Amino acid sequence: MIQTExxxxxxxxxxxxEQIFGWALILPAVVIILSMILYPIIYNMYLSFFxxxxxxxxxxxxxxxxxxxxxxxxxWKAVGTTVLYVVFTTVGTTLLGLIVAMAMNKRFPLRWLVRxxxxxxxxxxxxxxxxxxxxxxxxxxxxxxxLMVEKLGIFSERFNxxxxxxxxxxxxxxxxxxxxxxxxxxxxxxxLQAIDKNMYEAADIDGANGWAKFRxxxxxxxxxxxxxxxxxxxxxxxxxxxxxxxxxxxxxxxSVYTYFKAFIGTMEMGQGSALVVIQFLLLIGFILIYxxxxxKW
Amino acid sequence: MKQVLRLFISMLLFTALVLPVFAxxxxxxxxxxxxxxxxxxxxxxxxxxxxxxxxxxxTFQVMNxxxxxxxxxxxxxxxxxxxxxxxxxxxxxxxxxxxxxxxxAFGTEGLLDIDAATGSINEIGAERFYAGxxxxxxxxxxxxYYGMPYHGWVQGIWYRAxxxxxxxxxxxSTWEDIEKAAAxxxxxxxxxxxxxxxxxxxxxxxxxFTQFAMSNGAGLFDKNxxxxxxxxxxxxxxxxxxxxxxxxxxxxxxxxxxxxYLQGRMAMFFYSTYIMDxxxxxxxxxxxxxxxxxxxxxxxDFDPDLVEHTxxxxxxxxxxxxxxxxxxxxxxxxxGDALKTAAAQRFVRYLYTPNAYITWLxxxxxxxxxxxxxxxxxxxFQNDPKGLFQHYGKEKMQEIISGLxxxxxxxxxxGNRIAAASIIYSKMVIPQMIYKITQEGMGIDQAxxxxxxxxxxxx
Numbered sequence: 001m002i003q004t005e006x007x008x009x010x011x012x013x014x015x016x017x018e019q020i021f022g023w024a025l026i027l028p029a030v031v032i033i034l035s036m037i038l039y040p041i042i043y044n045m046y047l048s049f050f051x052x053x054x055x056x057x058x059x060x061x062x063x064x065x066x067x068x069x070x071x072x073x074x075x076w077k078a079v080g081t082t083v084l085y086v087v088f089t090t091v092g093t094t095l096l097g098l099i100v101a102m103a104m105n106k107r108f109p110l111r112w113l114v115r116x117x118x119x120x121x122x123x124x125x126x127x128x129x130x131x132x133x134x135x136x137x138x139x140x141x142x143x144x145x146x147l148m149v150e151k152l153g154i155f156s157e158r159f160n161x162x163x164x165x166x167x168x169x170x171x172x173x174x175x176x177x178x179x180x181x182x183x184x185x186x187x188x189x190x191x192l193q194a195i196d197k198n199m200y201e202a203a204d205i206d207g208a209n210g211w212a213k214f215r216x217x218x219x220x221x222x223x224x225x226x227x228x229x230x231x232x233x234x235x236x237x238x239x240x241x242x243x244x245x246x247x248x249x250x251x252x253x254x255s256v257y258t259y260f261k262a263f264i265g266t267m268e269m270g271q272g273s274a275l276v277v278i279q280f281l282l283l284i285g286f287i288l289i290y291x292x293x294x295x296k297w
Numbered sequence: 298m299k300q301v302l303r304l305f306i307s308m309l310l311f312t313a314l315v316l317p318v319f320a321x322x323x324x325x326x327x328x329x330x331x332x333x334x335x336x337x338x339x340x341x342x343x344x345x346x347x348x349x350x351x352x353x354x355x356t357f358q359v360m361n362x363x364x365x366x367x368x369x370x371x372x373x374x375x376x377x378x379x380x381x382x383x384x385x386x387x388x389x390x391x392x393x394x395x396x397x398x399x400x401x402a403f404g405t406e407g408l409l410d411i412d413a414a415t416g417s418i419n420e421i422g423a424e425r426f427y428a429g430x431x432x433x434x435x436x437x438x439x440x441x442y443y444g445m446p447y448h449g450w451v452q453g454i455w456y457r458a459x460x461x462x463x464x465x466x467x468x469x470s471t472w473e474d475i476e477k478a479a480a481x482x483x484x485x486x487x488x489x490x491x492x493x494x495x496x497x498x499x500x501x502x503x504x505x506f507t508q509f510a511m512s513n514g515a516g517l518f519d520k521n522x523x524x525x526x527x528x529x530x531x532x533x534x535x536x537x538x539x540x541x542x543x544x545x546x547x548x549x550x551x552x553x554x555x556x557x558y559l560q561g562r563m564a565m566f567f568y569s570t571y572i573m574d575x576x577x578x579x580x581x582x583x584x585x586x587x588x589x590x591x592x593x594x595x596x597x598d599f600d601p602d603l604v605e606h607t608x609x610x611x612x613x614x615x616x617x618x619x620x621x622x623x624x625x626x627x628x629x630x631x632x633g634d635a636l637k638t639a640a641a642q643r644f645v646r647y648l649y650t651p652n653a654y655i656t657w658l659x660x661x662x663x664x665x666x667x668x669x670x671x672x673x674x675x676x677x678f679q680n681d682p683k684g685l686f687q688h689y690g691k692e693k694m695q696e697i698i699s700g701l702x703x704x705x706x707x708x709x710x711x712g713n714r715i716a717a718a719s720i721i722y723s724k725m726v727i728p729q730m731i732y733k734i735t736q737e738g739m740g741i742d743q744a745x746x747x748x749x750x751x752x753x754x755x756x
Contacts, residue, residue, distance in 0.1 A: 054385045055407055139547040140488060140557050149488075157485050160548020165737055249498070250549065250736070263378050264498075265724045266754055 041280075048277045052269035065274035075275070078257035079282075081169060082238065085176075085253050090233045092177035094226060097184025102218070104185070105192045115189075122182035130246040133175055137162035168250040175247055176237065184229050191225045192218070227295050231287070238283055254279050329640045334365040336390035337644070338380075340373040340625070346660045353656060357647045364640045374499050377402070377723045380630070384408050389630040391641040396500075397433040397444060397624040401708055402723035404436060404443030404628070405716035413629040413638050414442045421445075421649050429702035430624045430668040437714045444626030445645065448658060448665040450569040451622035451700040452504060453611035454492075455576075457564050460606075468608065469565055472512070472537060472615045479544035482564035490557065491544030493566040495728070496735040497551040502728035504621065505567045510534045511619030511705050517718045517752065520711040524756065527749045530616075535734070535741055542735040549736050561600065569622070570697050571664030576604040577688045604688070611700060622704045624668065651675060662686075666698045673698050717756045726751045 012020065048065055050058040069075050104115050121129065136142050139160040148154045161167045195218070203213050241255040249256065254275070262272025339350060347370055354366045369390065371379055376395055380403055383389045389408070403409050414434070423431065423440075430446035454469045461468065461478065469475040479491035495502030510516070515530035525531075546557060555572060557563045612618050627645055629638055647653055649669070655678045658665045662681040667673050673695070679686045686694050708718035721727070730748040733739040739747075 054381050140490075140554075140562060141560075158488060158547055160546075163548025163550075163736070265726060265729060266751055267378070267381060267724070 044273050045277055047270060048273035050270050052273075054267075054269075058270075061270065065270045066278065069271055069274045069278060074252075074257065078252050078254050081251060082253040085169060085173060085240075085244075085251070086234055086237045088173045089176040089180070089237050090230055092173065093181045093184050093233055094229055096177060096181040097186075097229070098188050098222070098226070100181065100185045101188035101192055104189055118185060119182045121179045126179070126243055127246060129179065130175075130243070133171075133247060134162060137171060139163070162248050163250060165250045165252075168248045172244050172247055172251045176240070176243060179243065180233070184233070187225050187229055188222060191222050195221045224295070231290055231295065234290075235283065235287065238286075239279075329361065329363050329636065329643060331636070332363050332365070333636050333640045334367065335392065335637050335640050335644075336367045336369055337641075338369050338371050338376070338390045338393040338395075340371060340376060340394055340396075341660070342370040342372055349656065349660050353648070353653050354644075356653070357644055360647075361640075361643060364643065366640075366644060374725075377725075380408060381406075384630070387632075389632040391629065391632070391634075391637040392644065393628050393630060394447065394625055395444070395628060397430075397446060397626045398706060398708060398719045398722045400434055400444030400626045400628045401436075401714070401716060401719035403630075405720060408630055409443050410629040410631040410638060411436055411441050411443060413642060414444050414627075415440070417642050417645050418442055418445050420646065425669050425671065427668050427670060427702045429704060432709065433624050433704060433706065434626050435714060437716065444628035446624045446668040447627050447648070449622055449624035449668060449701045449704070450571055450664050450666060451611055451620065451697050451704075452508065452567060452569045453609045453620070454565050454613070455558070455568050455572060455607055455609055458606055458608040460564055468610050470610045470612060470614055472509075472613070475565070475613070476537070476541060478564060479541055483544040485547075488562060490546045490563050491565065492541055493545055493550055493554050493557065493563060494538060494541050495551055495567070496542050496545060496731055497549040498725060498728045498732045499551050500725065500728070501552045501567075502731050503722060503725065504623065506534070506538055506727055506731060507707065508567075508613050508619050508621035509538055509615075510707070511621065512613040512615045512617060513537075514616050516710055517707045517721060518710055518715045520713045520715075522713075522715050522717065524717075524749065524752055526752055527745050532741065532745065535730075535745060538731065539734050539741065542731075549732060559600075559603070561603075569664060570609075570666070571661055573663030573685055573689065574661065574683045576607055577683070577685060611697075619705060620700055620703060622700055624701060624704065651677070659683075663689075663694075663697070666701060668701065717752075720755045721752050724751075724755060726755070 047058075049061060049063070051061050051065075052058050100118060104111065104118070136144050137160075139145055139158050144161065145158045149156070149158050159167075162171050199217050200213055203217060208216070239255055240253070241259065244251050244253055245256050245259065252260070258272050258275045258279070261275060262269050337354070339347075341347065341350065347368065350368055354368060358364060358366065373396065376393075376399060380389070380393065395403075400409065404411060418426070418431070426446060430449060431442065434442045434444045434446055436443050454475065456469050456478070458468075460482065464478075464481055466478045466481060467474040469478050475492070481491065482489065483491035494505045510531065513530050513534050515528060515534050517524065517526050519525050546554060546563075552568065554563075555566060555568055555575070558566045559575065612620050627648070629641055632638075648657065651672065654667065654669070654672055655675065658667055658672070658678060659681050662683050662685040667678065672678055679691060679694075706718070707722065708715050726748055729751075730744050733747065734741060734744045
């Protein structure tokens with residue numbers, strides 16, 4: 001035992017031994033990441049070159065799947081829906097989060113209670129709130145149509161907000177903003193609390209109005225938090241599936257479209273894989289540009 | 298070490314050579330001598346039905362201590378996806394309860410053990426089954442079956458006879474009468490609607506659509522298996538269906554909207570005979586009368602007269618008469634484990650014994666009807682716990698049960714089995730087409746061309 005230790009000690013320097021120890025510590029994580037994340041990604045890329053057959057051999061197609069996906073008008077429609085969804089939910093959650101955070105940064109009675117209640121949509125399980133929303137928007141029995149048509153008379157006829165493909169995307173956007181703004185709010189609030197109050201006092205003395213204080217103090221202070229929030233929200237919502245699919249299957253964003261392609265109907269796994277690869281490339285490209293331009297890394 | 302090896306080899310030889318001799322001498326079916334655990338997938342997902350099936354399983358397990366059965370409920374719309382992925386992953390269950398159409402689709406794809414199903418049918422006695430229900434499960438070879446028919450329902454248009462009478466309208470049987478009534482009762486400003494046909498991408502839409510197609514003599518294939526979907530007859534059906542869908546409540550709709558009927562907001566809707574107990578019995582209707590949260594809204598009290606005012610038009614006519622229904626079958630997935638199949642076969646034999654069978658059927662009187670003639674006439678069966686036979690009368694019930702014998706489907710054309718039609722059913726191509734037309738506003742010609750291209754991929 002002592003002998004092995006001495007040989008080990010003589011063979012490696014202290015620095016090298018520390019490096020080995022470091023590798024040993026992260027090895028389990030590396031193995032998990034390789035097997036659970038990297039392997040499926042690579043296998044998925046591999047599958048995208050094949051016509052996948054469940055009960056027989058896969059046929060190699062080359063770039064045929066990718067070509068077919070790229071020429072499919074439904075695919076471009078899905079890209080359009082995704083961009084619309086991502087842009088509006090990102091702007092919505094960020095703005096709403098900022099506004100609410102600024103309001104919650106002021107002193108008022110029972111602030112502690114309101115601050116924690118605001119987090120509710122974010123912590124509630126998605127499946128329970130989704131069912132509640134579906135019930136609210138049911139065309140015949142839901143309270144939304146009852147208010148709009150019977151009580152307020154804004155519309156003369158009931159219609160299916162959550163079911164019709166045209167309007168459903170806006171319900172999905174509203175739902176996502178409602179569900180996810182508390183996260184942005186939480187991040188903004190913690191940043192706002194750390195801003196030096198003296199700066200606002202100095203601005204007051206200089207005669208700055210509310211907008212000027214926001215424009216020249218608050219905004220620069222929260223800029224990088226905002227940048228990170230926008231990036232995260234874009235990544236998350238670009239790949240969002242469960243919130244949209246559970247709420248309404250009619251909003252065919254890329255993830256839902258891919259699910260239908262791969263698992264419903266004719267079950268074209270190869271094309272599904274090709275779709276995911278294209279989606280992945282789009283996202284990576286975006287992130288690279290964003291990180292360089294906006295976050296200035 | 299050597300001794301252990303020798304022991305091991307001699308044990309191997311013993312199992313390989315001697316055991317089959319014993320097994321061969323066994324009585325009916327293969328014996329299950331060693332402990333085995335099998336999975337049973339059922340499309341019955343309601344908790345009370347799961348509880349009943351579990352009681353049957355528990356009883357069976359007491360009689361067969363070697364066999365353990367794990368009951369797994371799977372939604373009928375998810376079954377094709379789940380069975381295909383299970384096949385790819387090598388985790389197939391030993392027994393599944395599915396629509397006969399799906400049994401044919403999976404059987405054609407080579408996922409089912411035809412010998413096991415045929416063997417079990419012959420053991421029970423093929424002549425004891427209603428011939429029509431067996432036919433729905435038959436493979437391309439006569440006398441060989443993909444699955445065993447177990448229970449079935451008939452569908453039709455349920456309608457408010459009192460409203461029809463008041464308005465002086467004919468019962469909704471012909472295309473013309475149906476459309477006329479749908480338009481008459483469509484009063485969206487009063488939150489009342491004429492009819493409900495399926496427009497969501499689910500099996501329900503396929504079921505509504507098929508009956509209309511049959512009534513116009515429109516099929517997917519000719520008897521030689523040539524795809525003829527995009528025909529003038531079919532186009533008439535699609536156009537008619539799209540017109541009817543305009544009298545639906547707004548947005549994509551599916552069977553859940555029976556709630557609207559039970560609340561008196563709808564004149565006609567497609568449903569199976571599963572609705573019979575909901576109409577007649579308050580405690581069953583309760584789930585559809587969810588008014589407690591918004592009392593000023595739609596929630597309605599149970600209408601005890603609704604059953605008196607409701608009639609079923611089970612036949613639709615245009616160029617010909619058509620009835621429609623679904624037979625649910627038990628099938629044995631082909632997973633290559635003979636022991637598991639033997640255990641599943643033993644369980645299936647138990648499920649066809651009168652006591653177990655009637656217990657199963659009584660889970661949903663009206664909706665679950667027997668495929669064995671002797672059970673239909675069984676006194677215990679007719680004395681159902683919900684009193685439906687009493688309520689609707691033995692004659693009406695018998696009429697429904699005998700309807701099972703004459704179910705028509707796209708996948709049998711002039712007696713020929715067209716397996717591709719079952720795959721199309723299983724992959725829900727038609728519901729997707731209906732959705733594109735009614736919800737996404739796609740043109741009928743374009744949508745039909747799309748559907749035909751998808752169907753061609755599946756051939």
